[in-house]
Amino acid sequence: MKFGVVVFPGSNCDLDAYHLVKDVLGQQADYIWHQEENVSAFDCLILPGGFSYGDYLRCGAIARFSPVMKSVVAFARSGGLVIGICNGFQVLLEAGLLPGALYRNLCLQFRCLFTHLKVENRQTPFTGGIEPGRLLKIPIAHGEGNYYADADTLRRMEANGQIVFRYATADGEVTDTANPNGSLYNIAGVCNEMKNVLGMMPHPERAGEAALGSEDGRLIFQSILKSWEGSR
Amino acid sequence: MMWKAEIKVLLKKSVLDPQGQAVEKALASLGYGNVQDVRIGKYLEVSFAAASQQEAEAQVREMSERLLTNPVIEDYTFELVEV
Numbered sequence: 001m002k003f004g005v006v007v008f009p010g011s012n013c014d015l016d017a018y019h020l021v022k023d024v025l026g027q028q029a030d031y032i033w034h035q036e037e038n039v040s041a042f043d044c045l046i047l048p049g050g051f052s053y054g055d056y057l058r059c060g061a062i063a064r065f066s067p068v069m070k071s072v073v074a075f076a077r078s079g080g081l082v083i084g085i086c087n088g089f090q091v092l093l094e095a096g097l098l099p100g101a102l103y104r105n106l107c108l109q110f111r112c113l114f115t116h117l118k119v120e121n122r123q124t125p126f127t128g129g130i131e132p133g134r135l136l137k138i139p140i141a142h143g144e145g146n147y148y149a150d151a152d153t154l155r156r157m158e159a160n161g162q163i164v165f166r167y168a169t170a171d172g173e174v175t176d177t178a179n180p181n182g183s184l185y186n187i188a189g190v191c192n193e194m195k196n197v198l199g200m201m202p203h204p205e206r207a208g209e210a211a212l213g214s215e216d217g218r219l220i221f222q223s224i225l226k227s228w229e230g231s232r
Numbered sequence: 233m234m235w236k237a238e239i240k241v242l243l244k245k246s247v248l249d250p251q252g253q254a255v256e257k258a259l260a261s262l263g264y265g266n267v268q269d270v271r272i273g274k275y276l277e278v279s280f281a282a283a284s285q286q287e288a289e290a291q292v293r294e295m296s297e298r299l300l301t302n303p304v305i306e307d308y309t310f311e312l313v314e315v
Binding site: 057058061065093094100101103104105106107108146148149150182 | 243246247248250251254299300302304305
């Protein structure tokens, strides 16, 4: 399987994402510079974390108009797998590929810590390989991860199974104390209606090896592989 | 004709403003117990050429909705000045 890691000026988790899919999972991978206009060589696109365009104006607001984004949108609309992590999630929201918005953490602090994620929908290409009840220990590192969508949108998302991950305690309870940033309903990750585009604030690429404190992030990428192999 | 748009962007009323709340508490701790609400937003000045006021206003709205604001969480108002 061939992964493409989109690189905007200011991306800083691109190497981590590349390392995980290439070195840890042994797949093909290439960087895609933001000026690139063709992404057809790839099976899955990763929009990594960082501070694209310095987070000027709003996180992801300027990256969303990068030349590469036209083809990312077309790739996603035609069913291609796209995963946006942290700043990549913000870019996907600004691009209108996912519903809602992310803004300043309720606590106003930059939060950098391990979180536990409850998997709310295992019927997606990103979670299909995760066994029922399995919590994912994956770190966050962000100042603007407070998820918001209006009540109608949230209801629709809930009904469509678009809420994929919620912040939970180590026991799997979705509580206010487990919520690191004020996100509505503890939302940590969402997908589009077609389920081929995922955005999440936690960093699975930083949790792919035992030396990093958790290997749970691998489960997401192994799910992607499984789904891709199943679709061939 | 040259125009200057003065655009104010604020979080929607339905969206919590954590920065505004922190400043509200700070004001209260300074003795301003009468402060009831603080909202923090952005102020932008955009200078540009347009043939008429109507065209200028339409363009400010378009720029605001496409890039300058995120309509999911933000509202905006603007004033247009001929310069």
